[in-house]
Amino acid sequence: MLLFRAEEHVEKWCADWNLSRGETLSPDKCWQLAKVWYSADRREPDWRRRTADEAESLFSELGLTSPFWRLLPS
């Protein structure tokens, strides 16, 4: 996941790397995602990775509902 100056720079990067365009988020939406994804203390014995179901729910709560964010078979 990279930061770009503008959408046109994303388009050029994708063309240069021969990649399909993925999804873009505002920096603030990315910060919201980082906060909920990484705020749990991984030093704690009870910490565990989210299940795919839990991760999808988290994406959904942030409005990330397109197929791009899907982890479970539909």
Next chain:
Amino acid sequence: MTAGQEKADFDKEVRRVVYDFTMREGAPPTSERVAENLSTAPSDVKSSFARLADAHILVLQKGNGEILMANPFSAVVTPFLVNVGNRSYYGNCIWDAMGIPAMLGADARISTSCGCCRTAMEATIKDGALAEASGVVHFAIPAARWWDDIVFN
């Protein structure tokens, strides 16, 4: 206690030491440092690293079995420098770079560059909010395929 439970408990201890060290020192520790901390053999720690990598909790360097990523932290220099107070960290990507102040609960300044033209860019986290940032974040790979090639991703 079964051998499986013993390994699971040991892996939790290794995870605790890895993140404690990383958050305090700025980068993930070597297997030797973790072994010293737990008074055990480095080979046992490397086995634990391998199990934690299989569980997608760590990403290891190819060939030597040492940590490459303890997300959101990188063990190597990346284009995502995160300054927190007088300490520096490296994130694996812009999401992870933002994840570092999220995990530390601290203000931070993230220095990176445009993925396309390499123009320097910065983002600032202050009091739990994104105080200063511009541009757009691009996720190239759909979520279901992130772990197909986590280093590229």
